Amino acid sequence: SAVISQKPSRDICQRGTSLTIQCQVDSQVTMMFWYRQQPGQSLTLIATANQGSEATYESGFVIDKFPISRPNLTFSTLTVSNMSPEDSSIYLCSVENSNYEQYFGPGTRLTVT
Amino acid sequence: GQQVMQIPQYQHVQEGEDFTTYCNSSTTLSNIQWYKQRPGGHPVFLIQLVKSGEVKKQKRLTFQFGEAKKNSSLHITATQTTDVGTYFCAGAMNRDDKIIFGKGTRLHILP
Numbered sequence: 001s002a003v004i005s006q007k008p009s010r011d012i013c014q015r016g017t018s019l020t021i022q023c024q025v026d027s028q029v030t031m032m033f034w035y036r037q038q039p040g041q042s043l044t045l046i047a048t049a050n051q052g053s054e055a056t057y058e059s060g061f062v063i064d065k066f067p068i069s070r071p072n073l074t075f076s077t078l079t080v081s082n083m084s085p086e087d088s089s090i091y092l093c094s095v096e097n098s099n100y101e102q103y104f105g106p107g108t109r110l111t112v113t
Numbered sequence: 114g115q116q117v118m119q120i121p122q123y124q125h126v127q128e129g130e131d132f133t134t135y136c137n138s139s140t141t142l143s144n145i146q147w148y149k150q151r152p153g154g155h156p157v158f159l160i161q162l163v164k165s166g167e168v169k170k171q172k173r174l175t176f177q178f179g180e181a182k183k184n185s186s187l188h189i190t191a192t193q194t195t196d197v198g199t200y201f202c203a204g205a206m207n208r209d210d211k212i213i214f215g216k217g218t219r220l221h222i223l224p
Contacts, residue, residue, distance in 0.1 A: 001158070033211075042201065042216045043156065092155060100144065100208065104155040 002027050002095050004105035012111045013083055020079045021108045023093035028073035031096035034066070036089045037107070043092070049076040083112045117204050119215035127223050132192050134218035136185040136202035143208045145178055145185045150217070151198040159187075194222050 003026040013019050023032070034046040047055040047068055055068035070076045080087050088111050094104045116139045126132050136145065144163045148156040160169055162178035162185060169176045175188045185204075189196055199219045203212040 040219075043214045045211060048211070099161065100205075100212070101146065101158050101161055102148075102156075102203075102212070103158060107155050 001101075001103045002029060002097070004093065004095060004103060006093060006105040006108050008108060009106065010109040010111075012113060015084050015112055017083055018079055018081045019083065019110060020077050021091055021093075021110075023076045023078070023105055025074045025095055029095040029097070030073065032070065032076050033094045033096070033102070034068060034076070034078045035092045035094060035104075037092060038089050046078070046091075049078075049093075080110065083110075085112045088112045117202060117213045117215040119202055119218050121218055122216065123219045123221070125221045125223060126192055128194060129191050132189040132196070132220055134187050134200050134202075134220075136187075136204070136215055138183045138204055140206055141182050142204040143182075143206060143210070145182075145202055145204040146212060147176060147185075147187055148201045148203065148214075149198050150201065154198075156201060189220075192220070192222055194224065196220060197222050 005024045007022045032049040035043045037043050045058045046061045047057040049055050049068050049070040051070045051073055065081055067079045090107045090109050092104050092107045094102045096102050118137045120135050146161045147159040150156045160176050165182050166180045167178040173190045177186045199217040201214050201217045203214045205212045
């Protein structure tokens with residue numbers, strides 16, 4: 001399985017500001033995803049980060065609010081823009097191997113005040 | 114759209130008792146996966162089932178995929194405190210589809 005790191009691990013931000021979360025993988029992977037998880041809740045897929053092209057967003061998530069970069073096969077960023085308290089959540093990146101198994105990063109705990 | 118439902122939502126068991134969580138889909142699944150998330154941690158992949166009626170075991174954990182490939186179960190024998198956490202199932206209609214996560218079953222062990 002891949003080793004995945006995320007930065008920052010947590011942050012407290014003021015409403016109206018933006019935060020960029022980084023996800024680094026120790027090997028090249030094709031499929032990389034960004035999820036959101038409210039405390040005690042399930043995982044909601046935000047988007048698939050595509051290398052070399054625009055991310056594919058799920059219903060309810062838009063590029064203006066959650067711009068994603070994927071400059072290469074080992075790295076991606078997710079920006080949470082113009083934050084409001086409703087954006088307080090845990091944000092997780094994950095990668096998928098050739099067997100469709102997903103491996104998650106440690107997550108970024110975001111609190112918006 | 115596709116839905117993956119898990120029951121129960123919460124389960125409290127005495128240490129040493131068995132535990133089972135169930136996963137049901139509204140549609141036939143290509144595959145089902147199970148993940149475990151410890152409190153404060155991130156989801157960790159446990160296993161994937163792809164064949165109708167498949168049963169897989171990992172030590173005290175037994176995973177089963179239904180004959181109709183619409184349901185699955187995870188059974189833990191003789192629970193230990195290390196089993197505490199939330200167990201998620203996740204499935205996809207087709208092999209290349211994105212997996213849909215259930216809401217999870219939170220297991221709490223009473224010492």
